[in-house]
Each structure stands twice: as structure tokens, then as C-alpha cells.
Amino acid sequence: MHPAFSVIFLTTLIGAGQGLFLALYTAQVYAAFNLLPAQDPVRFYALGSLVALILLVAGLGASFLHLGRPERAWRSAAMWRTSWLSREVIALPACMGAVAAWGLAHYSGWNPTLFMLGSLGVDLSFLIGAAATVLCFALFVCTGMIYACIKFLQEWATPLTVVNYILFGGASGFLLAAAFAAWKGLELVDFYGGWAIVMTALAFVTRSASLVRNARLKHKSTMQSAIGIRHARIEQKAQGAMAGSFNTREFFHGASPRKYRFVKWVFLVLVFPVPMLLITAGLATEAFGLLLAAFLVQYLGLLAERWFFFAQANHPQNLYYQTV
Amino acid sequence: VTQLALVIDLNVCVGCHACVTSCKEWNTSGTAGPMADMNPYGLDPTGTFFNRVQTFEVGQYPNTETVHFPKSCLHCEDPPCVPVCPTGASYKREEDGIVLVDSDKCIGCKYCSWACPYGARELDENQQIMKKCTLCVDRIYDESLPEAERKPACVNACPTNARLFGDVSDPDSEVSLAIRENGGYQLMPEWGTRPANHYLPRRKTRITIHADELVRADNPLKKERELPMPDAGDPTLDETTSW
Numbered sequence: 001m002h003p004a005f006s007v008i009f010l011t012t013l014i015g016a017g018q019g020l021f022l023a024l025y026t027a028q029v030y031a032a033f034n035l036l037p038a039q040d041p042v043r044f045y046a047l048g049s050l051v052a053l054i055l056l057v058a059g060l061g062a063s064f065l066h067l068g069r070p071e072r073a074w075r076s077a078a079m080w081r082t083s084w085l086s087r088e089v090i091a092l093p094a095c096m097g098a099v100a101a102w103g104l105a106h107y108s109g110w111n112p113t114l115f116m117l118g119s120l121g122v123d124l125s126f127l128i129g130a131a132a133t134v135l136c137f138a139l140f141v142c143t144g145m146i147y148a149c150i151k152f153l154q155e156w157a158t159p160l161t162v163v164n165y166i167l168f169g170g171a172s173g174f175l176l177a178a179a180f181a182a183w184k185g186l187e188l189v190d191f192y193g194g195w196a197i198v199m200t201a202l203a204f205v206t207r208s209a210s211l212v213r214n215a216r217l218k219h220k221s222t223m224q225s226a227i228g229i230r231h232a233r234i235e236q237k238a239q240g241a242m243a244g245s246f247n248t249r250e251f252f253h254g255a256s257p258r259k260y261r262f263v264k265w266v267f268l269v270l271v272f273p274v275p276m277l278l279i280t281a282g283l284a285t286e287a288f289g290l291l292l293a294a295f296l297v298q299y300l301g302l303l304a305e306r307w308f309f310f311a312q313a314n315h316p317q318n319l320y321y322q323t324v
Numbered sequence: 325v326t327q328l329a330l331v332i333d334l335n336v337c338v339g340c341h342a343c344v345t346s347c348k349e350w351n352t353s354g355t356a357g358p359m360a361d362m363n364p365y366g367l368d369p370t371g372t373f374f375n376r377v378q379t380f381e382v383g384q385y386p387n388t389e390t391v392h393f394p395k396s397c398l399h400c401e402d403p404p405c406v407p408v409c410p411t412g413a414s415y416k417r418e419e420d421g422i423v424l425v426d427s428d429k430c431i432g433c434k435y436c437s438w439a440c441p442y443g444a445r446e447l448d449e450n451q452q453i454m455k456k457c458t459l460c461v462d463r464i465y466d467e468s469l470p471e472a473e474r475k476p477a478c479v480n481a482c483p484t485n486a487r488l489f490g491d492v493s494d495p496d497s498e499v500s501l502a503i504r505e506n507g508g509y510q511l512m513p514e515w516g517t518r519p520a521n522h523y524l525p526r527r528k529t530r531i532t533i534h535a536d537e538l539v540r541a542d543n544p545l546k547k548e549r550e551l552p553m554p555d556a557g558d559p560t561l562d563e564t565t566s567w
Contacts, residue, residue: 066434068452072431073431078411079409079410079411083408150404152512225513226512228509228511239376240395244368245370245446250447320442
């Protein structure tokens with residue numbers, strides 16, 4: 001598939017935004033159980049959710065660049081019963097709304113305790129945050145399923161696709177939260193940094209698993225099934241167009257084999273080992289700069305990862321365009 | 325239910341592209357707007373087509389066959405491009421099974437083209453909406469046309485009659501008969517899309533002639549008997565016998 005930069009930015013930006021919100025809310029939940037110190041609602045939760053919201057809005061903006069007719073985008077919420085893309089179109093604004101409401105509840109201080117659960121006071125922001133958490137995960141599932149549900153794009157049609165989206169989003173979000181906590185000089189740096197390392201390591205396992213799976217993949221469609229002629233040797237002589245067509249532009253990444261392999265190693269290095277080293281160094285010194293660098297390096301790596309995710313998918317229609 | 329479809333006979337197609345040009349000619353004036361023609365006289369001409377003819381060489385030289393392969397939307401009975409559409413612009417008509425795109429609802433997200441294993445959908449570069457074969461839906465029901473012309477433009481244009489059009493759900497239709505009797509098949513059956521369009525395979529036509537068939541065994545007029553032939557003036561059998 002041709003990697004579209006609009007979709008690459010959409011998925012990486014909202015992934016980091018969702019991950020950052022989940023990190024912030026995790027701190028609130030832990031604080032409610034006295035496992036972590038309580039944080040300042042305005043300086044930490046409200047400001048942090050603003051950063052998450054900016055990432056989500058930027059992702060939404062990038063998604064508009066993907067559309068041929070962006071002015072009609074409002075129509076795309078219609079077919080949520082059948083289309084994962086439509087479900088994402090609903091989940092993304094819902095998630096943004098919930099994150100904004102959660103931040104606003106903290107910022108305005110309008111956060112009454114609604115009821116008691118044993119000795120735990122459940123306040124308004126706690127409930128909004130729980131809803132936003134559910135929506136964040138729903139959004140991850142929708143984003144992943146957009147790709148995983150197309151069964152003949154066999155590189156994508158695996159549960160690993162959804163798992164990878166969740167773990168990459170979580171890793172980059174918790175890493176950004178660690179940098180944010182270090183900037184604010186809070187005691188949460190170790191907590192976030194630790195989880196960022198754990199999620200990066202888990203993502204390494206699942207992404208490697210999908211790379212191994214795809215390397216061993218046997219495509220179901222062949223030249224023989226594509227044109228229905230049972231002969232071992234079929235060679236294309238004409239594609240039905242003198243120069244390119246939509247089919248030759250949309251479904252081929254167009255990069256040289258060298259660039260293709262290079263991008264794969266770029267993402268394997270930039271997403272996993274380099275940020276891990278930077279986080280470890282950053283946690284030892286509590287340095288904001290190192291942690292921010294770790295996030296930015298990993299984000300760059302995720303852009304390469306998403307490029308490779310698209311480029312690796314081999315669409316069966318390419319069988320009809322053998323000489324591209 | 326009715327399921328309109330094309331049956332394309334690969335045994336007969338000569339790869340003349342008449343279906344391609346007639347399709348574009350008819351549909352570029354269709355209700356969905358003109359079909360893009362970018363850089364038509366330049367180095368890299370490109371544009372929107374609903375139908376393309378590709379050519380494959382099968383076998384190893386000198387034992388090769390050239391197969392011309394017309395390719396358009398197959399109007400699947402279980403079209404994977406329809407449920408993925410976020411706006412409902414992509415739909416399959418209940419009454420005749422034609423898969424269409426509502427050009428007023430399409431947002432140009434290209435997701436349906438990803439979800440079509442055959443690459444039958446193309447994004448129009450000018451209008452930025454998805455386009456595809458309509459089976460000439462604006463033609464086949466047009467009662468102002470003579471009945472014989474109420475067929476897709478490509479079917480009318482085909483000089484070798486390689487394209488048949490009809491209802492594949494009716495077992496007695498011309499297309500069902502052709503599929504049944506000539507080994508008609510579907511493309512990429514492995515994905516369960518159940519394409520309505522079928523292809524008829526290449527067929528070998530051979531006759532065996534034995535030596536005795538080259539000479540008339542029964543030759544009452546002695547027209548081909550051994551030499552010497554009788555003189556032209558000799559009476560023939562007709563003249564010497566009374567039938």
C-alpha cells in the first residue's frame with residue numbers, strides 16, 4: 001500500500017494523545033488509593049489533558065487531509081453499524097470531548113464527590129475519566145480494526161495489529177507523561193518512565209511477532225486465482241494504461257528495496273532501543289531534556305513504523321499490475 | 325432476486341479496447357460527472373476508467389497463448405467494499421444487484437478501494453470521489469432507446485461478442501447458460517466475495533479427420549473417381565439412369 005502521510009500522522013498523534021490521557025488518569029486513580037501522591041488539578045491534570053487534547057485535535061486535522069472531499073466529512077458517522085472507519089469517526093470526537101471535560105473538571109475545580117464506594121470518595125472527574133478511558137480504548141480498537149478487518153490485506157488481518165496500536169500509543173503517551181512530570185518536577189517521573197519502558201518492551205515483542213508473521217506469510221491470492229488461468233507461468237504484457245493509474249499509485253509504496261529495508265531498521269532502532277536508553281538515563285538524572293528527547297525520538301520512529309506498516313501490506317489487486 | 329452481471333468470454337476477446345473506449349464515452353457524460361483525463365496528450369497520460377483490458381502471456385515460448393483480460397467491477401453478491409464505507413455512499417441495489425457509488429455522499433476516503441481485492445474502484449482526480457462501473461445503469465433501463473441497445477455500452481461495442489449481459493440469478497438466462505455450459509468461473513473465489521461477473525475460459529476447438537474422410541466413399545456422380553476421368557461428352561449417371 002502507498003503510505004499516506006495524513007494517516008501516518010493521524011494514527012501516531014492520536015495514539016500519543018490517548019496514551020498521555022491514560023497516563024494522567026492512571027495517576028489520578030493511583031492517588032485515590034493513596035498509591036501515588038495527589039497532584040495539583042490545574043498544573044498537572046488540566047494542563048496535561050490540554051496537551052493530550054492538542055495531540056488528538058492535530059490527529060483529527062491530519063485525517064482531514066486524507067479526504068478528497070473534506071467538506072463532506074460529517075457524513076462519515078452514518079454507517080457505524082458496519083464500518084470501523086465510521087466507528088472511529090464517532091469515537092475520536094467522543095474521546096476528545098471526554099478528555100476535554102475531564103480537564104475542565106480539574107481546571108474549574110467543579111469536582112464534587114458524588115458517592116462513596118466503601119471509604120473511597122468517587123468524584124465527578126473520576127467518573128468522567130473512567131468514561132474517557134473506555135473511549136480511549138474504543139478508539140484504539142477502532143483505529144486498529146480499520147486495518148485488521150480487511151481480510152485479504154493479510155499483513156494487517158491479525159489481532160496483533162490492534163495490540164500494536166494500543167501498545168505503541170500507550171508507550172509514547174506514558175513517555176510523554178514522564179517528560180511532562182519531569183518538566184513539572186513531580187515524583188511521578190519514575191512511575192511513568194517505568195511503565196513507558198514496560199510498554200515499549202511489550203510493543204517490541206508484539207511488533208516483532210507481527211514482523212515474523214508477515215515474513216512467513218503465504219498469500220492466498222495468486223496470479224492463477226486472479227485471472228482464473230491455471231498455468232505456472234503467466235507474464236503480464238499490458239496493464240490497460242500507458243502511464244500510471246489510480247491502481248498503480250494507491251497500492252504500491254514506490255520505494256526502492258533498499259529504502260524499504262532502511263525504514264524498517266530505522267523504526268526498529270528509533271522506537272525501541274534508543275528511547276529505552278534515553279529513558280533509563282533520564283530516570284537516573286530526572287532530566288526533562290533527556291525524557292523529551294526520548295519521546296521525540298520514539299515519535300519519529302513511530303512515523304517510520306507506520307510508513308513501514310503501510311508499505312509492507314501487499315494488496316491482492318497488485319497481481320493485476322505485475323510490471324509496476 | 326435479480327443479479328445483473330457481465331459474462332466475459334476470454335476465448336473470444338481479441339483485446340481491441342472497444343469496450344474501454346465506449347465505456348468512457350458513455351459514462352463520461354453520466355450523472356456522476358465527467359471522468360478525469362489528466363495530461364491526455366502529454367508524457368504520462370492518466371485518468372479514470374471503469375473498464376480496462378489487460379494482456380497476459382501464458383506459457384513458455386514457443387508454446388504461449390496471449391490472453392486479453394477485460395477487468396471492471398464484478399458486482400459481487402457479497403461486496404466487501406460496501407460495509408466499509410463510512411458514509412453509505414457505496415451501496416448495492418436490492419432490485420438488480422448493481423454496486424454503485426452515490427457521488428453526492430462520497431467523501432473520497434479511498435477506504436472502499438482498499439477493501440476491494442480486485443482494484444475495481446478508482447478515485448477521480450478532478451472530482452476527488454470514488455468511481456466505478458455502473459453496468460450503465462443509466463442506459464439499461466432507458467426506454468427511449470431501442471430494446472436491443474438497452475445494454476451496457478461495452479456489451480454493445482464488443483465486435484466479437486465476447487461480452488454477454490444478463491441476470492445470473494435466472495438459471496435460464498443467456499448468461500447463466502453460458503456460465504453453466506462453458507465452464508464460467510469467478511475471480512479470486514478464495515475471499516468469498518461471490519462476484520456476479522463471470523469469465524469463460526479459453527477453449528480448444530479441434531476436429532479429428534481420418535484419411536477415408538478425405539475421399540467420398542459414396543460417389544454416385546463419379547465426380548472424384550480415379551483417373552482417367554470420362555470425357556466431358558460422355559453421358560453422366562443422371563443421363564443414363566431414370567431415377
